[in-house]
Amino acid sequence: MEKLTILWHSTALANFTPGQLVMMGVGLLLLYLAIVRKFEPLLLLPIGFGAILTNIPLAGFSEPGGLLYYIYLVGIDTGVFPLLIFMGVGALTDFGALIANPRMLLLGAAAQFGIFATLFGAILLNLIPGFEFSLKDASAIAIIGGADGPTAIFLASRLAPELLGAIAVAAYSYMALVPIIQPPIMRALTTPAEREIRMEQLRVVSKREKIIFPLAVLLLTILFLPSATPLVGMFCLGNLMRECGVVERLSKTAQNELINIVTIFLGLAVGSKLSADKFLKLETLGILALGAIAFAIGTATGVLMAKLMNRLSGGKVNPLIGAAGVSAVPMAARVVNKVGLEANPHNFLLMHAMGPNVAGVLGSAVAAGILLALVG
Amino acid sequence: MEKLTILWHSTALANFTPGQLVMMGVGLLLLYLAIVRKFEPLLLLPIGFGAILTNIPLAGFSEPGGLLYYIYLVGIDTGVFPLLIFMGVGALTDFGALIANPRMLLLGAAAQFGIFATLFGAILLNLIPGFEFSLKDASAIAIIGGADGPTAIFLASRLAPELLGAIAVAAYSYMALVPIIQPPIMRALTTPAEREIRMEQLRVVSKREKIIFPLAVLLLTILFLPSATPLVGMFCLGNLMRECGVVERLSKTAQNELINIVTIFLGLAVGSKLSADKFLKLETLGILALGAIAFAIGTATGVLMAKLMNRLSGGKVNPLIGAAGVSAVPMAARVVNKVGLEANPHNFLLMHAMGPNVAGVLGSAVAAGILLALVG
Amino acid sequence: MEKLTILWHSTALANFTPGQLVMMGVGLLLLYLAIVRKFEPLLLLPIGFGAILTNIPLAGFSEPGGLLYYIYLVGIDTGVFPLLIFMGVGALTDFGALIANPRMLLLGAAAQFGIFATLFGAILLNLIPGFEFSLKDASAIAIIGGADGPTAIFLASRLAPELLGAIAVAAYSYMALVPIIQPPIMRALTTPAEREIRMEQLRVVSKREKIIFPLAVLLLTILFLPSATPLVGMFCLGNLMRECGVVERLSKTAQNELINIVTIFLGLAVGSKLSADKFLKLETLGILALGAIAFAIGTATGVLMAKLMNRLSGGKVNPLIGAAGVSAVPMAARVVNKVGLEANPHNFLLMHAMGPNVAGVLGSAVAAGILLALVG
Amino acid sequence: MDPNVTSLLQDAALLLLVGMVVVFAFLSLLIGVVNLISWICGRLPEPVQPVHELKRLSPSVGPSPAVVAAITAAVHKYRQE
Amino acid sequence: MDPNVTSLLQDAALLLLVGMVVVFAFLSLLIGVVNLISWICGRLPEPVQPVHELKRLSPSVGPSPAVVAAITAAVHKYRQE
Amino acid sequence: MDPNVTSLLQDAALLLLVGMVVVFAFLSLLIGVVNLISWICGRLPEPVQPVHELKRLSPSVGPSPAVVAAITAAVHKYRQE
Numbered sequence A, B, C: 001m002e003k004l005t006i007l008w009h010s011t012a013l014a015n016f017t018p019g020q021l022v023m024m025g026v027g028l029l030l031l032y033l034a035i036v037r038k039f040e041p042l043l044l045l046p047i048g049f050g051a052i053l054t055n056i057p058l059a060g061f062s063e064p065g066g067l068l069y070y071i072y073l074v075g076i077d078t079g080v081f082p083l084l085i086f087m088g089v090g091a092l093t094d095f096g097a098l099i100a101n102p103r104m105l106l107l108g109a110a111a112q113f114g115i116f117a118t119l120f121g122a123i124l125l126n127l128i129p130g131f132e133f134s135l136k137d138a139s140a141i142a143i144i145g146g147a148d149g150p151t152a153i154f155l156a157s158r159l160a161p162e163l164l165g166a167i168a169v170a171a172y173s174y175m176a177l178v179p180i181i182q183p184p185i186m187r188a189l190t191t192p193a194e195r196e197i198r199m200e201q202l203r204v205v206s207k208r209e210k211i212i213f214p215l216a217v218l219l220l221t222i223l224f225l226p227s228a229t230p231l232v233g234m235f236c237l238g239n240l241m242r243e244c245g246v247v248e249r250l251s252k253t254a255q256n257e258l259i260n261i262v263t264i265f266l267g268l269a270v271g272s273k274l275s276a277d278k279f280l281k282l283e284t285l286g287i288l289a290l291g292a293i294a295f296a297i298g299t300a301t302g303v304l305m306a307k308l309m310n311r312l313s314g315g316k317v318n319p320l321i322g323a324a325g326v327s328a329v330p331m332a333a334r335v336v337n338k339v340g341l342e343a344n345p346h347n348f349l350l351m352h353a354m355g356p357n358v359a360g361v362l363g364s365a366v367a368a369g370i371l372l373a374l375v376g
Numbered sequence D, E, F: 001m002d003p004n005v006t007s008l009l010q011d012a013a014l015l016l017l018v019g020m021v022v023v024f025a026f027l028s029l030l031i032g033v034v035n036l037i038s039w040i041c042g043r044l045p046e047p048v049q050p051v052h053e054l055k056r057l058s059p060s061v062g063p064s065p066a067v068v069a070a071i072t073a074a075v076h077k078y079r080q081e
């Protein structure tokens, strides 16, 4: 009988706290979003699964000696996993469209307004009892507006590790929601005539330009923003491996096996931060609300900047492509293409939106560097 | 001359202990079994090689600073490697046959009798002078009857790390010996008429059932047996990645590169435990004998349970498939198919044996969880 | 204004030391050599990139908590990365040509004279003020003459970690320069008639011989030179996985994904040792000069040994193939083939040069073991 | 018999009993759950996966848009002619 | 208003200002650099990559020489006949 | 000459001597061993690898039985007709 009692006390049924049950529901919700709704499944599936595992009573996944504890310690506490993901993303990114039309970088800059404006929102929330965001917390939350998962995870792991789970979930969820969040804003800020603007075909970019580009980006970052060099440096390494043509083996591995392995572990480790005591707080609701605001503002300022460039260039820039400046590669560029096709079924904007799209990745890495330097 | 003397004293010839020589022979034997006899070569080759390396005098592979020392510390001491292997095995496992005929789970349950019965054997050995197995030791040994490599390594690393080498070697050796151990038992316990029974073709299982299945298994494990969640959880994660269809990249990596890399390291680390002082003991002989008994009992109870189900179902279950309940995927299912074909050359049991076969994996993970909860 | 001042002080512009600027130039030079001149790009690209990253002021890549710090700590300080590379190289190496004509091993032995002779050079440099090479330093430098990257990195990490960066850069640079360094020496030491010698076609080697070979090499190393077993052991493991035919999955992974992942990290970690205070020293110039000498001597003694073998065999050995004994696989064998074709456009020496070429890998691993045993 | 062994044998007997009961209970429960899943899945017809959805799965990280764009541009040009 | 929040808002305002200035300055500078790179690359004609160079890229680690050798030997034998 | 350097040079000379002797001894021994292996392998004819053995190699982890089963079932059905 005693053995059965031990066994009963070793079941979860006898040990569940309500918070753990709710968090398992959150984990299942993330799995549902990933599998059925196809919201960023590569990350949300392991995150959701990690959330379930970490909330199992007595299993100790996230306590010293547990699997998720080790993975978090090795990969996120050190910052290594998001940087490796960034190297892989660099190896997957083609900067051709941006090099062909470098002014698109301005759109990637404008969309970062969403990040910095959200700082105010986060701090104003402190007026509501129950919220107590420091400037570090606010910065980590605001980076959700950068619409870039590894950047958000990296910055949050440096500035506000206890908010990491909520921030990562918000970042990936809103990236998946880009097709829902962006179009109304894009339509509200543009006229049908503007949306119909056709853009000139992009010139072909030489292999040499593509090789020198990541080195130039790295050089500028080194000179002016060393605090952004971990992110930008690994991104440029990946991109250089891709473009240089002499390390095909390494580039392929960075784009495939390495990024896949790290993605599984990164997702599980982020999920391990979705424990009841860290996630089921008023702050999380605030973070989710602020993330949506950040995305909306970034989209708006991107579009407005594109409108300005359209005016200055005499009508050659379709303002829709400004929305791609938030990054969320390649979802945002596709949304631009779709909204453009609605206005004019012969107007293919995808390639033109790739420029601001990858510019947005650089823009938010730069913004992260600024926040690290000034707040970190 | 002095340098030559130093060099001579730095040769193995001057430093070999007899035990090391014997263990090198054991390592070579494992390599022979792996390469020539094709006994589970994916594991026995690195285990055998690790056994040779760890027994080289002066080389210090398994001492602090040595390669195998680090690999063991990082991968087995933490339990990470067997869990990653289990994730990969989950991503390689198709539960279709089991979902189509869930009663097969009873066969996977019955075959675990081999595990628990072996506990007695291990403890009775204590009556022979020289044996001193604690309940933990006995449990770690008994799990060999689960016929599942990573489960055995995981449990042994938790309950009896000093027996890990012998247990892992026994587990993989007997898994390879399934075609020799099982058929006589299967023939002894069944009549020719029973062996000829043809089973109905299995229904097609929908994608949705396959997606929900691993989540249901995980949920039940969480509720009733949290101590089994490390093993079952990682297995279900792998299976969910396989079936959900939205993370193809991750699933492929878990099934191939990741499991391969971890297999190399796991094998070497297990091999590093085959040192003379840990392996050349009376205990090892006991473990080898008990492992064979555990396999035999598990096979027998699986077949007997299948006979019972055959009676109750009015002759619709071929009792041979009970033998597949020990797991040893997919070898045991093939053995069933082969013995079935001997009785009736038109009777293809392979697919029907896959159900109990994968049920056996779950069954032994559950058994491991029970042992961890009650003995660990 | 204050924030701008903080930001300014956080730029590299305000913090660069001249040494860091020079080292970034060195990093760029390595990237140039890798990308444009195709000098061993798989290693020199990540090394060059790592050199740039590690010299960014304030970024702290190589300080505790930095990315390169962790990679170095995990992979080179422990010796794990070069050993894994060696396993992969073993899995990529075909010993067929050597087994068909085992006397080629003598050429691999003779070429190691370059290593031991360079010890004198390193010590004689101490006569010049500013040089202070210990016997350990000299040994680590001399191994450059082994023309084998992972061996050089492994030995340097054991004997002279502070010289690791310069030694690795010298080793890989000279391996890339083999087509420039070797031909003049080869032509100077041979007559046109000798260069025209055609060699008999090699016999076919059986699968069984290829399986036993790595085990035999390992056995001899264990018996006579345990200190070489980390390098030789991992090499033989890789080769055994390749040849045994039963672990295709593991062999492919060791040859591709695993070696690629480790190569990226190894390169970055080596690059992290290219800091101004460690690299911009008189010693580095000495190391570069000594490395060239070592390669030249090794080439010469290899050719001379081949001439001797030619005499003794009655004109059946083309002395050019001795040059391949330095290893630098497969570049040196190709150089032999090219110089041979110049002398006689129908004389294909490539396959004959592969024997000494892979013998050179074993030879320098043996030499490294001797240095570790006597100096380490 | 050694009293220690006797006590261990009692423990083993208890483990055998509890273990087999729990294994059977657990896996029997799973039979029920699997039947339940099959029953529910059978009643709710599986939604037809729209073909264009499938294309959205892999990207998220990836240069596929370049390919899409190339085809897009080609189609575009073709239509203009 | 809470004086602490007021002070944080001032910080945020400063961050907004400095942040957007630096982001725009940085990326504008990059526009100039990219244009410069394109201009230089346009003036220096890209050297024609000799075809046989391409074969040298991957090896460095690898058994490709065996393949090369096999072909070499085959050609050799063929010529002799 | 610096006495320290002299002493180091003596060490180096010894290392050169011992090193080359051991390298040659070791690799010469290996020549003998390789010749021995070849001789033995030549005398024991390599066993013919049964073709169906090859199929057993990779599995161990793997869903290949599903494939086998599909074929099996197909053959089975075919024979029945």
Ligand code: NA
Residues within 6 Å of the ligand: A145, A146, A147, A148, A325, A326, A327, A328, A360, A361, A362, A363, A364, A365
């Ligand atoms: Na962005």
Ligand code: NA
Residues within 6 Å of the ligand: B145, B146, B147, B148, B325, B326, B327, B328, B360, B361, B362, B363, B364, B365
């Ligand atoms: Na089992």
Ligand code: NA
Residues within 6 Å of the ligand: C145, C146, C147, C148, C325, C326, C327, C328, C360, C361, C362, C363, C364, C365
């Ligand atoms: Na060498």
